[in-house]
Every structure is written in C-alpha cells, then in structure tokens.
Amino acid sequence: MRLLGGGLRRGIIAAALLAGQCLIATAQEAYPTRSIRLLVGFAAGGATDVTFRKLGELASKQLGQPIIIENKPGAGATLAPSTMAKTEKPDGYTVAVATAGLLRYPYMQKVDWDPIKDFTWIAGLGGYSFALAVNADSPLKNIGDLIAYAKENPGKVTIATAGAGTTMHLLAEALAGMAEIEITHVGYRGSSEAGTAVLGGHTMATVDAVGTILPNIESGKMRVLLSFDAQPTDWLRGVPTAKSLGYDLVYPAPYGLVGPKDMPAPIVDKLYQAFKAAAESDEYRKLLETLKQTEWHRAPREYEQWAKEFYVSERSLVDRAKLLRQP
Known part of the structure; x- marks a missing residue:
C-alpha cells in the first residue's frame, strides 16, 4: 500500500475540517431543534x-x-x-x-x-424594587419603631427573606449595620415561604421584591416600612425610602x-x-x-x-x- 503524499494528506485534513465547520454552522443556523x-x-x-x-x-x-x-x-x-x-x-x-x-x-x-x-x-x-414590610397587626408602625425595638432587644428582630446570600438578605443586614442594630436573619427556600412566615407571626418582618409582597399590602395583610428605591413610588404612597431616612441604600x-x-x-x-x-x-x-x-x-x-x-x-x-x- 502506497502512503499518501504530504500534499494529498493535507488536502484531506483541510476538507475534513471544512466539513466539520460546515456541520457546526448548519447546526447553529438550525438552532433550536x-x-x-x-x-x-x-x-x-x-x-x-x-x-x-x-x-x-x-x-x-x-x-x-x-x-x-x-x-x-x-x-x-x-x-x-x-x-x-x-x-x-x-x-x-x-x-x-x-x-x-x-x-x-x-x-x-x-x-x-x-x-x-x-x-x-x-x-x-x-x-x-425592594421593600421592608411587617404584618399589618405588628406594633412596629414605622422604621423608627423597628430600630428602637431592636436596640432594646438585640437580636430579637427576625427578618425573613428568600434565602441566605440573596439581595434581600444583604439589604436587611446592610440596613441593620447602618442603623447600628442587631437582627436575626431567617432564610427560607423562597419568597412565598418568607411571606407566609411573616403573615403567620413566625418572623417579625421581611425584605422582598415589591411585586411579591404587594398583594398582601393591597389586601391589608402587610404594611411597608421603607423601600430601597431611589425615589418614592406611586405604588408605595407615603412610604419613605431608605435614602430619605439617611441610609445610603439605593438598590x-x-x-x-x-x-x-x-x-x-x-x-x-x-x-x-x-x-x-x-x-x-x-x-x-x-x-x-x-x-x-x-x-x-x-x-x-x-x-x-x-x-x-x-x-x-x-x-x-x-x-x-x-x-x-x-x-
């Protein structure tokens, strides 16, 4: 058997590579199948x-x-x-x-x-957009009440979120640090569980996306204490922003x-x-x-x-x- 010449071998390899590239290009053009x-x-x-x-x-x-x-x-x-x-x-x-x-x-x-x-x-x-909310029956009527209670009862303010390491968790901890209070974070598997915990009285507050808690706000089951928006919003009338209260938290x-x-x-x-x-x-x-x-x-x-x-x-x-x- 005669060995292929160098030029012919290179040509076959080049043709194979070109064919492979064409197959990849065809697959990408057909995507998704x-x-x-x-x-x-x-x-x-x-x-x-x-x-x-x-x-x-x-x-x-x-x-x-x-x-x-x-x-x-x-x-x-x-x-x-x-x-x-x-x-x-x-x-x-x-x-x-x-x-x-x-x-x-x-x-x-x-x-x-x-x-x-x-x-x-x-x-x-x-x-x-994110907000901090409590059960409508909570004695904490505003963020000042929450901070005062936390200072008198270190670690007893429990804040539920959709899980450790989420934006909600970070905002809760950052707010606590700026307000110089100690909170206890309670992480759940999702926002629905965190909201249920607040409504059931198992935790005192939650930080969550406004859209998630808005139905409970509109139904009168929750009360928002502050938002983390840059400016007050129409859908949270009368609710202060963290920034307006002196906390550099616009998120x-x-x-x-x-x-x-x-x-x-x-x-x-x-x-x-x-x-x-x-x-x-x-x-x-x-x-x-x-x-x-x-x-x-x-x-x-x-x-x-x-x-x-x-x-x-x-x-x-x-x-x-x-x-x-x-x-």
Whole structure:
C-alpha cells in the first residue's frame, strides 16, 4: 500500500475540517431543534419565577421550541447558574437566570466557579424594587419603631427573606449595620415561604421584591416600612425610602439570562433576539407593571461589561452587611 503524499494528506485534513465547520454552522443556523431548559434559582411562585415563566413563554414563540422552567433554589440563588456552568454544554439548550447574587456570592462563600469567565452573558432583561414590610397587626408602625425595638432587644428582630446570600438578605443586614442594630436573619427556600412566615407571626418582618409582597399590602395583610428605591413610588404612597431616612441604600437589582461559557455567537444572538422581543412585548410590560419591576435591557456585550463593573461594586455592599468571607 502506497502512503499518501504530504500534499494529498493535507488536502484531506483541510476538507475534513471544512466539513466539520460546515456541520457546526448548519447546526447553529438550525438552532433550536428541541426544547430549551431555563434554570431559575428561586422557588416556584416568587417574583423571579413568575417573571421568567412569562419571558420563557413569550421567547419560545420566537424560537419555535418550548422553554421548560426548572426551579433550582439555593446558595443565594447561584445554585442554578453555577451548576449549569459546570455541567452543561454551551449549545444553547440549557440557560439560567442571573440575578445580583451571582456577582456577590463569591465574596461571601468560597466557590469553584468564576462569576464572569464561566458564563456567557446573553441578555439583561429587567430589574426589581425592594421593600421592608411587617404584618399589618405588628406594633412596629414605622422604621423608627423597628430600630428602637431592636436596640432594646438585640437580636430579637427576625427578618425573613428568600434565602441566605440573596439581595434581600444583604439589604436587611446592610440596613441593620447602618442603623447600628442587631437582627436575626431567617432564610427560607423562597419568597412565598418568607411571606407566609411573616403573615403567620413566625418572623417579625421581611425584605422582598415589591411585586411579591404587594398583594398582601393591597389586601391589608402587610404594611411597608421603607423601600430601597431611589425615589418614592406611586405604588408605595407615603412610604419613605431608605435614602430619605439617611441610609445610603439605593438598590435596583437587575436580572438577566446567562449560558455556559464559550457559547457560539449565532446561538447567543438568537436567544438574545428572542428574549429581547419577549421583554419588549406589551404582554410582558403589563406583567412588569403588575410586579412593580423596571425595564432594563442590555445586549450581550453591554450585559457582560455591566456584570464586570457590578461585580467590583458588590464587594462594598457585602462589606457593609458584614458578610465578607474570611480568606
């Protein structure tokens, strides 16, 4: 048997590489050909779950394939995206919700993933407003009452949130630090559990997304003591902001969509365009109004740049909450 000449061998290799590239390009052009998993780092029923179920429903119409929501709460809402980053292929068939916790948790706990490099930043999609609320029957009528009680009873003010390491937890701890009081944080698996704890008298207060607690406010079951918005809002009339009370805590927390690192640009663009169309739809804007969330759109490169800057700035909030991990 005669060996192939060097030129012929190189030609065969080049042809094989070209064929492989064509197959990859064809697969990317055809994407998606099956259902897409969207991992949500919060329990079912909360504001984030409701938000992304609607976004998934609307984006699936653009993509022509169903988007299946999988709830995976834990680790400050980072369990879902970090698990995806470590175990899933960058083929666009598994993506995850990214909240501020993804860019904060590494300051609080040692992790085996990088909050920037291990992800493909696909789309910025919106933002939350947060508030501190108590049971309507609570003797704490305003934030001054809560602070006075906490100073007289160190550690006895219990504040429920959707879990340790979440934005809600950080805001509660940061407010306590600025007010020079001691609180006891009680983390639950999701916002619905935290709200139930307050309504049932098991905890004294909760910090949560305004949209999550608003039904209880409107029904007269809860009372808001303050918000973390930059300015007072129409839907919380008469409620002071933390800033107006002298606490430097203005915290709009954006959320978006991420995938495993090294996702092909054509797939990223298809996902971005589908979710962008979903976020700009009248149906979704109506949901934003209902949940009292804000519009916040970022294309892939803009979103990644924002993430890099936000990651640096988050250290100060963790430090103010006295939750920086020890080296």
